Amino acid sequence: MQVETLGTFGIIFGVLARFWPVWIALAVILFFSLRFRERIGLYGQLFETGVGVAGVLICFFWLFTALFAATVAPFDPLAQFPIMKNVLPGAIEPESGQAFLFGGDRLARDVFSRMVYGSQIVLIIAPAATLFALMVGTTLGLPAGYYGGRIDSFLSFLANLVLAFPVILLFYLLVTPGIRETPIPQWMAGVFFIFPIVFFVTLFWTRYRSRPQLLAIQLAVTLLVGGWAYLGLVFDADPLGIISISSNQLNIFVAVVFASSPGVFRIVRGLVMDIKTRDYVAAAQTRGETPWYIMLWEVLPNARGPLIVDVCLRIGYTTILLGTLGYFGLGLAPESPDWGTGIKESSRLLRAYVHPALPPVFALMSFVLGLNLLADALREQSLKD
Amino acid sequence: MIYQEPMASLNPAMKIGQQLMEVPLIHDNVSKGEAWRRALEMVEAVRLPDPERMMRSYPHQLSGGQQQRIVIAMALLSKPALLLLDEPTTALDVTVEAGIVELVKGLGKKYGTSMIFVSHNLGLILETCDRVTVMYSGEAVETGRVEDVFDRMRHPYTQGLFRSIPLPGADKNERPLIAIPGQLPLPHERPKGCNFGPRCQHFKEGLCDAGEVPMLPIEGHERHHSRCLRFDEIDWNALPEGALADKQPIEPGKPMLRIENLKKYYHVAANSIFGGGDTKTVKANEQISFEARESETVAIVGESGCGKSTLAKVLLGLETATDGEVVLANEPIQSTAVEDRDTGTVAGIQMVFQNPFDTLNPSHSVGSQIVRTLEKFNVGKTLADRRQRMLELLDLVKLPRAFAERMPRQLSGGQKQRIGVARAFAGNAKVVVADEPVSALDVSVQAAVTELLMDIQRKNKTTMLFISHDLSVVRYLADRVVVMYLGHIVEQGTTDQIFAPPYHPYTEALLSAIPIADTSVRKKHIVLEGDIPSAMNPPSGCPFQTRCRYKDQVPGGKCEREVPPLKDLGDGHFSLCWLDDDVLKSMEPVISFDAPRKTGKPARRQGKAKAASQKPKAKGEIRPIAGGRKPVRASAAGLSAVPGSSSPKRVQAEAGGGRQAASTRVKPATAKIGKDAKPARMRKPKQPDDLKLISGVGPKLEARLNDLGVYTFAQIAAWKKAERDWVDDHLSFKGHIERDDWVKQAKALARGGVEEYMRVFGKKPR
Amino acid sequence: MASPRFSYCDEPAEPYYGGILQGDFGCSTKFKVPVAEKLFPALGATGILMFWVMVVMVPVALLIGVLAGMREGTRTDRTLSVASIATTATPEYVSGVIFAVIFASWLGWLNGSAATATRQGISFYNFTLPVMTMAIYGIGYIARMTRASMVEVMTQQYIRTARLKGLGFRAVVIKHALRNALIAPFTVIMLQFPWLLTGVVIVEVMFRYQGFGFTLVEAASNNDIDLLLGCSLVSVFVVLSTQLISDVGYAYLNPRIRVQ
Numbered sequence A: 001m002q003v004e005t006l007g008t009f010g011i012i013f014g015v016l017a018r019f020w021p022v023w024i025a026l027a028v029i030l031f032f033s034l035r036f037r038e039r040i041g042l043y044g045q046l047f048e049t050g051v052g053v054a055g056v057l058i059c060f061f062w063l064f065t066a067l068f069a070a071t072v073a074p075f076d077p078l079a080q081f082p083i084m085k086n087v088l089p090g091a092i093e094p095e096s097g098q099a100f101l102f103g104g105d106r107l108a109r110d111v112f113s114r115m116v117y118g119s120q121i122v123l124i125i126a127p128a129a130t131l132f133a134l135m136v137g138t139t140l141g142l143p144a145g146y147y148g149g150r151i152d153s154f155l156s157f158l159a160n161l162v163l164a165f166p167v168i169l170l171f172y173l174l175v176t177p178g179i180r181e182t183p184i185p186q187w188m189a190g191v192f193f194i195f196p197i198v199f200f201v202t203l204f205w206t207r208y209r210s211r212p213q214l215l216a217i218q219l220a221v222t223l224l225v226g227g228w229a230y231l232g233l234v235f236d237a238d239p240l241g242i243i244s245i246s247s248n249q250l251n252i253f254v255a256v257v258f259a260s261s262p263g264v265f266r267i268v269r270g271l272v273m274d275i276k277t278r279d280y281v282a283a284a285q286t287r288g289e290t291p292w293y294i295m296l297w298e299v300l301p302n303a304r305g306p307l308i309v310d311v312c313l314r315i316g317y318t319t320i321l322l323g324t325l326g327y328f329g330l331g332l333a334p335e336s337p338d339w340g341t342g343i344k345e346s347s348r349l350l351r352a353y354v355h356p357a358l359p360p361v362f363a364l365m366s367f368v369l370g371l372n373l374l375a376d377a378l379r380e381q382s383l384k385d
Numbered sequence B: 001m002i003y004q005e006p007m008a009s010l011n012p013a014m015k016i017g018q019q020l021m022e023v024p025l026i027h028d029n030v031s032k033g034e035a036w037r038r039a040l041e042m043v044e045a046v047r048l049p050d051p052e053r054m055m056r057s058y059p060h061q062l063s064g065g066q067q068q069r070i071v072i073a074m075a076l077l078s079k080p081a082l083l084l085l086d087e088p089t090t091a092l093d094v095t096v097e098a099g100i101v102e103l104v105k106g107l108g109k110k111y112g113t114s115m116i117f118v119s120h121n122l123g124l125i126l127e128t129c130d131r132v133t134v135m136y137s138g139e140a141v142e143t144g145r146v147e148d149v150f151d152r153m154r155h156p157y158t159q160g161l162f163r164s165i166p167l168p169g170a171d172k173n174e175r176p177l178i179a180i181p182g183q184l185p186l187p188h189e190r191p192k193g194c195n196f197g198p199r200c201q202h203f204k205e206g207l208c209d210a211g212e213v214p215m216l217p218i219e220g221h222e223r224h225h226s227r228c229l230r231f232d233e234i235d236w237n238a239l240p241e242g243a244l245a246d247k248q249p250i251e252p253g254k255p256m257l258r259i260e261n262l263k264k265y266y267h268v269a270a271n272s273i274f275g276g277g278d279t280k281t282v283k284a285n286e287q288i289s290f291e292a293r294e295s296e297t298v299a300i301v302g303e304s305g306c307g308k309s310t311l312a313k314v315l316l317g318l319e320t321a322t323d324g325e326v327v328l329a330n331e332p333i334q335s336t337a338v339e340d341r342d343t344g345t346v347a348g349i350q351m352v353f354q355n356p357f358d359t360l361n362p363s364h365s366v367g368s369q370i371v372r373t374l375e376k377f378n379v380g381k382t383l384a385d386r387r388q389r390m391l392e393l394l395d396l397v398k399l400p401r402a403f404a405e406r407m408p409r410q411l412s413g414g415q416k417q418r419i420g421v422a423r424a425f426a427g428n429a430k431v432v433v434a435d436e437p438v439s440a441l442d443v444s445v446q447a448a449v450t451e452l453l454m455d456i457q458r459k460n461k462t463t464m465l466f467i468s469h470d471l472s473v474v475r476y477l478a479d480r481v482v483v484m485y486l487g488h489i490v491e492q493g494t495t496d497q498i499f500a501p502p503y504h505p506y507t508e509a510l511l512s513a514i515p516i517a518d519t520s521v522r523k524k525h526i527v528l529e530g531d532i533p534s535a536m537n538p539p540s541g542c543p544f545q546t547r548c549r550y551k552d553q554v555p556g557g558k559c560e561r562e563v564p565p566l567k568d569l570g571d572g573h574f575s576l577c578w579l580d581d582d583v584l585k586s587m588e589p590v591i592s593f594d595a596p597r598k599t600g601k602p603a604r605r606q607g608k609a610k611a612a613s614q615k616p617k618a619k620g621e622i623r624p625i626a627g628g629r630k631p632v633r634a635s636a637a638g639l640s641a642v643p644g645s646s647s648p649k650r651v652q653a654e655a656g657g658g659r660q661a662a663s664t665r666v667k668p669a670t671a672k673i674g675k676d677a678k679p680a681r682m683r684k685p686k687q688p689d690d691l692k693l694i695s696g697v698g699p700k701l702e703a704r705l706n707d708l709g710v711y712t713f714a715q716i717a718a719w720k721k722a723e724r725d726w727v728d729d730h731l732s733f734k735g736h737i738e739r740d741d742w743v744k745q746a747k748a749l750a751r752g753g754v755e756e757y758m759r760v761f762g763k764k765p766r
Numbered sequence C: 001m002a003s004p005r006f007s008y009c010d011e012p013a014e015p016y017y018g019g020i021l022q023g024d025f026g027c028s029t030k031f032k033v034p035v036a037e038k039l040f041p042a043l044g045a046t047g048i049l050m051f052w053v054m055v056v057m058v059p060v061a062l063l064i065g066v067l068a069g070m071r072e073g074t075r076t077d078r079t080l081s082v083a084s085i086a087t088t089a090t091p092e093y094v095s096g097v098i099f100a101v102i103f104a105s106w107l108g109w110l111n112g113s114a115a116t117a118t119r120q121g122i123s124f125y126n127f128t129l130p131v132m133t134m135a136i137y138g139i140g141y142i143a144r145m146t147r148a149s150m151v152e153v154m155t156q157q158y159i160r161t162a163r164l165k166g167l168g169f170r171a172v173v174i175k176h177a178l179r180n181a182l183i184a185p186f187t188v189i190m191l192q193f194p195w196l197l198t199g200v201v202i203v204e205v206m207f208r209y210q211g212f213g214f215t216l217v218e219a220a221s222n223n224d225i226d227l228l229l230g231c232s233l234v235s236v237f238v239v240l241s242t243q244l245i246s247d248v249g250y251a252y253l254n255p256r257i258r259v260q
């Protein structure tokens, strides 16, 4: 049975049109950013260079695509339309009259929709995992850099061990059935997810100990929110039933956090070793501040520049990692629309059909590129200060 | 061109020899052997020991002074006609600096090279240069012979500079430093007309801000130009309002801080790559004992690495002592780290840090940092209380209250340092340790911060430990001085005891090494050989024995074997040296004034003049400035050397003039201390001259001169250097510059009255 | 259980891991041979691949980095910088697909599979794609490091001193800047090894090259525990030894450390 197809122009126009909510959102953001450029600090300065603008735009583009995925994508990413198997870009699905803008894949799903929904997976897991890795790395890196000595040697040894272990092997080990069935991932999740709670509790405790009312409120909020998330994520026992995570996803999450925490650890440790020689740290010591106060309130805020840059790079790196996982079919469900899985599926049939491979490839590349450009621009700007 | 940081000027990955050889290889296309020979010759010329070995070393194996010599050698290898030295000694210690300065002068003579010497250190310029150009905000504002510019300056900025540095005549009680108000304008917001206008006390609307000010020649001076429109209207001897202060010398109270046999050793791993293994001991502090009383200022001086900061760390509890005792107000604190001290003790001893760009946390607002300090010290009960107290502290350090909301990066260096001072005094500290609090600031701002610090100290009766390597500042503000070398206290005593013989050999060298920007000062010239030994590997016996020039006067080579005892020279003056009394007695003063036969010690604390007036208020510094030390360069004094032949000529002239002579190494100062060069008295004549005609003499001073039996112009005109010094000592007005001028004015007036005066000075007397 | 676990290789009945110390890695269930027999040829194959990757990657990356960092802010610098950022954003499985599409599917110049390389020896035709794919990702990273370090070195005073001596720009760069600028990238290249291993796995799987990575994936997906353990051990060993080499080399390059 023959399906009708759109021409090249039709495809381009169709794609641009499908992204309409994204364009609107971008325009709004751009307008406000340029308008208030002077007043928004570092973010505003990003708009001074071409690289910065490109980075910001690409990152926002994917962010909004993820947000408005349901509107942008014409089809369900998992829905199969047997007639559309391996169709070329622009083929029109007869029932709905919508086009398969980037064609159909081996299982007759819409490649365009899968790409759009894939962004959701990436944009949830990559930043979240990076943030957790940031928490873990920071909480361990601060004392290692600040105290030095034995604590440092021990933690650095651990970090180097994890870093020396090839990531891919780590993943294979973590997601092999043998290990997946043990409670190890859950333990690790339990350990990793406790870090943010500990971090915030210490943060408030050290600073506001002399103001009990304020401290009580802060601690209560931290413990409530943190505990709730903790129950949901680690034990899948959220009393409200809002947060839940499948054990597969938990595994991936844990693996990614595990693999990228040592990197954060090393950066934080290096920064702390540098910053702790400053006079204002000595000044804090001479007025009798506790070490943790100094680490969290005197040292950490001044490490934020390089850390922000690192977070940007690291989200990109995590995205690549997720892609790798997808490519090897580790952890994620085989039908999941994420980009890595998409690349794996299509690269097998590259000789026959090229078109299903390209959209996820370019999506991943552009997103990581955007993050890298952003990081580069941020680095330039923060060096200027 | 020779830069400030010698280490950075040499390629770390290339051997010295190779780097030197490159120069003849490129310039003269000579063979390798020839290049090596020339390089070696030059290394010898810059007087480095063991040239062959030097040529085969990497830069990091050399000390800072040696590196700088190599850089100079490299510059000279290309046989330049003009050599540009950009603060070549700023990164070096004073005693090492003295050696380099001597070398540079000698080489200039030997090779006939003209040199441009860029520096902010006026004393150094006086010692090295013939002509000087003072720059301000991107322009040369005054240029002329060193003598003219230093003694008869004709630009308000130059004068301001000289008034804000502690010359030997300054005294914290009677003649405090006068800071130049305000700040250097940023390059893109320079004012219209005279750049110095906003900070100039002689500013005249309509004239100074009318348009570009040209360089005007000054008549009667040789090639002396000034970029000031009013230089011939200004009374160059008048003091700005409130320059003379009348403060009671402080009476030290009860002992506040006692340090007894303090030791601090660090253990460092000998091999840093593989860690572990055997450790080496760095003896950062050895046998430190001294005492500081209430409201007293004790200065700790010494060169880099002598253990000053380590001492401060132990006092503050950042490190604990290895041995010995530190007693703060009857409480031993030597082995209590700061975390274990109670709030009172912590608040009782506080610190002002060296680097203004580091002392405040860039991430928190100024106000919140002070409030946090108050919170830690349990000052005030509520947040509102503390905010109030914080605002009061801002008032105390003379900053506008609006600064509370500012972030540190919006403040200038001086302003940050003020906040640092406020923070140190927040908990009513009993002892404040100031670790080089002004050395990183612009000269004109230094004065303001120093004065502020001392004002608050005076008010609060705080004990201050002032750590510094700058003896001029120490002489100005300290009551007692402790001199350190390689972790030992080598000499301690009152300021007068330290600055007058008998000296410890190290103190003597240190004193002679500091450049003083005063043309009438003459110094004995002592250049120490070699560099400071490493604390990791100190010499046996006396710590100073590797560089001491008195060593051979101690019999039996005891210096090399045993650590000398702390010799009591009376009145709390101690010296760590084997030298016996005879040698000590024969020591001559290092610094003396320019008098042929007799002279007084520099005018200090004997002065009794009571010119009632207010302390100058150092206002200004309101404008935030972004840059670091960079702008200083623009305001620094520079010098232009004229053709090659001028250097040797000049040195001769100088030698004749009686200042230190570069050619002779140790020139015994002939001056003896003479207390009684009183001006000749006379009975009151029937018609005493109106001494007030001399600008600089007011009714008060006239009365005082009359008391001394001085009534006529002729008398003053007959004053010689000795008398002028006596007057300096006993009246303690301004500085020698003025008295010099008095004599000239009096001469004119005695010769031909007002007419003659007008002819000579081109203006009416007052 | 007195009989051997597997019939195809002789092995003690009880799993005995101490044998690893004597070079005995146990038995592979997938390939039905002792692990060592499978592992070492695979390592050899990967070694060849790595060699070519290094040969391509390191000089190109250093050249790009030095050219870009030599004169900061020029058009060359900008272009090269953006290009190297772009290549860091392109992991192997992305560039591999793109290259395969372009060179194998469209142009037909190169072979999209390196399977033949294992049996018939390597050739330009079957080996270029894997090498290119792996090199591209590393080039960007190393080039950026080199550029940063080069830019820093070029602002140092001893470079100014060298120019004031009268040396030409080229001579300054080659004699004075280069050695100092290469110290940092050297460590980076060495620390790249854990990453390169991931790349090896991807590339070998993608182009069906029977090397170490291919073996690893086969082992993992077939639950071949002994082989997997063997692979892990070998890779950790490789990584640790490169780090050691990197430390030693760093000390050699940097005279400041060497002498102390």
Ligand SMILES: Nc1ncnc2c1ncn2[C@@H]1O[C@H](COP(=O)(O)OP(=O)(O)OP(=O)(O)O)[C@@H](O)[C@H]1O
Pocket (backbone or CB within 6 Å): B266, B267, B268, B282, B283, B284, B302, B303, B304, B305, B306, B307, B308, B309, B310, B311, B469, B534, B535, B536
């Ligand atoms: N934490 C430490 N570990 C080992 N050695 C140290 C340590 N801190 C200081 N030292 C050594 O102790 C000696 C004294 O150092 P200190 O900082 O007190 O000198 P300083 O007189 O303040 O010098 P500067 O004038 O340069 O500030 C130096 O040789 C220094 O290298």
Ligand code: SF4
Pocket (backbone or CB within 6 Å): B155, B156, B157, B194, B195, B196, B197, B198, B200, B201, B202, B203, B204, B208, B213, B227, B228, B229, B230, B231
């Ligand atoms: S021109 Fe006017 S403002 Fe400028 S220095 Fe002279 S008197 Fe002061």
Ligand code: SF4
Pocket (backbone or CB within 6 Å): B505, B506, B542, B543, B544, B545, B546, B548, B549, B550, B551, B554, B559, B564, B576, B577, B578, B579
């Ligand atoms: S003890 Fe000897 S070496 Fe030491 S200062 Fe005295 S004379 Fe010099």
Ligand SMILES: [Mg+2]
Pocket (backbone or CB within 6 Å): B308, B309, B310, B435
């Ligand atoms: Mg110090």
